Each structure stands twice: as structure tokens, then as C-alpha cells.
Amino acid sequence: MSRAGSEYRVSFPHMGNYTVPIVTLASMLDCEIMPPPKMTRRTLELGARYSPEFVCIPFKYNLGNYIEALDQGANLLFQAGGGCRFGYYGEVQEAILQDLGYEFEMVLLAGGFGVLEHYNKFKSRNPRLNMVRAIRHYRLAFRQTRALDRIEDFARRNAGFEVEEGAFDSAFDRFVGELAETRSIADVERVEAAYTEELRSIPVERPEGLLRVGIVGELYVLMEPFSNFFIERELARRGVEVHRYVNVSNMVDHGGRNKNRHLREIIGIADPYLRYHIGADGTESVATTNRLRQEGFDGVLHLKPFGCMPEVNAMSALQRLSREHTFPVLFISFDSQTSETGLATRLDAFCDMLRMRKRRLGA
Numbered sequence: 020m021s022r023a024g025s026e027y028r029v030s031f032p033h034m035g036n037y038t039v040p041i042v043t044l045a046s047m048l049d050c051e052i053m054p055p056p057k058m059t060r061r062t063l064e065l066g067a068r069y070s071p072e073f074v075c076i077p078f079k080y081n082l083g084n085y086i087e088a089l090d091q092g093a094n095l096l097f098q099a100g101g102g103c104r105f106g107y108y109g110e111v112q113e114a115i116l117q118d119l120g121y122e123f124e125m126v127l128l129a130g131g132f133g134v135l136e137h138y139n140k141f142k143s144r145n146p147r148l149n150m151v152r153a154i155r156h157y158r159l160a161f162r163q164t165r166a167l168d169r170i171e172d173f174a175r176r177n178a179g180f181e182v183e184e185g186a187f188d189s190a191f192d193r194f195v196g197e198l199a200e201t202r203s204i205a206d207v208e209r210v211e212a213a214y215t216e217e218l219r220s221i222p223v224e225r226p227e228g229l230l231r232v233g234i235v236g237e238l239y240v241l242m243e244p245f246s247n248f249f250i251e252r253e254l255a256r257r258g259v260e261v262h263r264y265v266n267v268s269n270m271v272d273h274g275g276r277n278k279n280r281h282l283r284e285i286i287g288i289a290d291p292y293l294r295y296h297i298g299a300d301g302t303e304s305v306a307t308t309n310r311l312r313q314e315g316f317d318g319v320l321h322l323k324p325f326g327c328m329p330e331v332n333a334m335s336a337l338q339r340l341s342r343e344h345t346f347p348v349l350f351i352s353f354d355s356q357t358s359e360t361g362l363a364t365r366l367d368a369f370c371d372m373l374r375m376r377k378r379r380l381g382a
């Protein structure tokens with residue numbers, strides 16, 4: 020039976036720093052907002068224990084987030100949806116959690132990012148909500164997302180060359196804290212401008228012939244740093260300039276009415292390695308890798324959850340691209356058994372190989 024709006028305690032899965040805009044959306048419900056506890060190894064152990072064995076790892080992390088949130092008192096859960104198995108996650112997770120004996124309601128937002136599509140779902144849990152207010156929340160959440168993506172992008176490209184260790188991480192953490200306090204678009208613009216200036220003033224030393232590496236692959240393992248063992252920070256520690264294009268701003272820009280045009284564009288860039296869209300982020304992975312190769316990048320990391328079909332499809336195209344152009348691509352698959360030490364060793368070897376190749380090519 021549905022509860023009155025204020026009796027809800029709403030929660031949702033973690034997705035990197037996007038907790039900030041998600042909280043802005045959840046505040047439409049006028050109820051207590053309970054983000055799940057910080058991700059730990061226990062989150063994954065809980066999720067993996069109750070998930071089907073071969074389901075992809077985002078499902079397991081999400082389920083672990085839900086269990087930890089329900090244990091601390093949440094009674095309303097949100098799940099999004101996507102163009103692959105992700106579209107069915109919500110129903111399956113709801114059934115698993117009910118079997119475990121939890122009492123809660125679940126709202127499934129499968130079907131894109133449109134305000135219209137979601138409005139009725141929020142309104143069904145908070146009858147006092149009106150469209151004007153919903154649009155205000157969506158606009159603010161999207162502006163927060165833009166600010167996050169821009170600031171994070173700058174930090175990602177420069178953190179590897181900071182003079183004072185931890186300077187970018189420290190500024191970025193403070194930025195996220197202040198962004199979480201913003202209540203209007205003007206607030207977000209002020210915070211973004213202040214931190215853009217602060218990040219630009221952090222002293223960096225960029226060596227001659229530095230390595231430029233792109234990261235492509237499945238969106239969850241790209242955007243949730245806990246799930247990829249903070250791989251961007253690890254690359255920065257190895258003195259690499261890191262580029263990543265999969266983020267929520269780009270997904271919104273390339274979704275909705277723009278989706279078909281964007282797909283045609285990226286299939287064109289991925290040609291001759293792909294001729295058709297292969298689902299989820301797979302086409303984007305191939306197109307971005309081909310573009311970065313043409314732009315003279317030193318290499319690409321392809322990240323995917325174990326068993327992710329769209330990215331498995333992308334791999335054969337990426338292997339051919341890599342072979343034909345002698346362009347380095349490191350494939351990394353994540354599951355609950357993935358070892359952090361093994362990953363560090365592979366990153367060391369990949370970066371060494373890129374440096375040797377660069378010296379040999381005289382670049």
C-alpha cells in the first residue's frame with residue numbers, strides 16, 4: 020500500500036558524484052532522502068551474494084546499495100533503465116529484495132531522461148508536486164550535472180601533473196560539497212566559476228612527451244570510480260593525461276530527439292570497424308577509440324563488466340582496429356573477483372609499454 024509522501028525515506032544506487040543531482044531530483048518527493056552508505060567491499064559482497072551469478076556487475080553493486088539503504092531504514096527505492104539488460108534490472112532486483120523479506124516500494128524510471136516520462140512517477144508518490152516545480156528540479160539537477168562533468172573533466176586531464184600531491188582531489192572534494200548545497204542555477208554557476216578558477220590556479224608541471232590516454236567502455240564502470248578501483252586516479256599517479264567522454268551530460272545531449280543523428284555520426288566515425296549500432300555504449304567505444312587514434316592519442320583503455328554483451332561486441336572491432344593500426348588498447352573486465360593488485364600490475368605494464376613505444380616512434 021502506498022504511503023503518504025512525507026512517510027517515505029527514499030534511496031537510490033550510487034553512481035559516482037551524481038548523487039548530488041540525484042538528491043536534487045529526489046527532493047521533489049518532500050520526504051527524507053537517504054543516499055546509501057559509502058561503497059565498500061561489503062556492498063559488493065552483499066550484492067553478489069543475492070544476485071544471479073552471471074549477471075553484470077552494475078546489477079550487483081546496485082543490489083548491494085539497496086540492501087545497505089534498506090537496512091538503514093529506506094522504504095522507497097528508485098531505479099533507472101537503459102538500452103540493454105539494465106532495462107530489466109529494477110523488476111528483478113525488486114523481486115530479490117522482496118524474497119529477502121524487505122518491505123518497500125520501487126519506482127522504475129526506465130525509458131530515458133525526459134521530465135514528462137518521469138513526472139507522473141514522482142507525482143504518484145507526492146501528489147503535491149506540480150509540473151512547474153518538477154521542471155525547476157530537473158533544470159537544477161541538469162545544471163549541477165554539467166558543472167560536475169566539466170570540473171571533473173578538467174581535473175582528470177591535469178591531476179597527473181600536479182606539483183603538490185592531492186591538490187586536485189582536495190579541490191574537487193570541496194567543489195562537490197559546495198555543489199550539494201546549491202539551490203538555484205545562479206548558485207551552481209557561482210560555484211562552478213569559483214572552482215574553475217581555483218583548479219586552473221593549481222600549479223602543474225607537464226613534461227615533454229607526456230602520455231595521453233582515453234578511457235572508453237560501459238558507462239557504469241566508467242562513471243562509478245569504486246567499481247573500477249579508481250582507475251583514473253591510478254593513471255594520474257602514473258603521470259598520464261586522462262580523457263573520458265562518457266558522462267551524463269553527453270548522454271543527455273545525445274539522447275531524446277538527437278539520438279538517431281548521434282548514432283549515425285558515431286557509426287560513421289567507427290566505420291569500417293562497425294556498420295551498425297551494437298547497443299548500449301558499444302558503438303561509442305569503437306567510435307571514440309577510432310577518433311582518439313586519429314587524433315594521435317597514445318592508447319586507450321577499454322573497461323567493461325564481465326559478460327557485458329554490448330562491450331563484448333565492441334571488443335572484436337577494437338581488436339581489429341588495434342591490430343591494423345598498431346594502436347594500443349588495454350581491455351579490462353570487472354567482476355566481483357577482480358583483483359586490485361592485478362589491475363595495478365597491468366596498468367604499470369601498459370604505461371611502460373606506451374612510453375617505450377613513444378620513444379621508439381620519436382614522438
Ligand code: SF4
Pocket residue numbers: 075076077103104105237238239299300324326327328329330
Ligand atoms: S551495458 Fe553491459 S554491464 Fe551495463 S547494464 Fe548493460 S549489459 Fe550490464
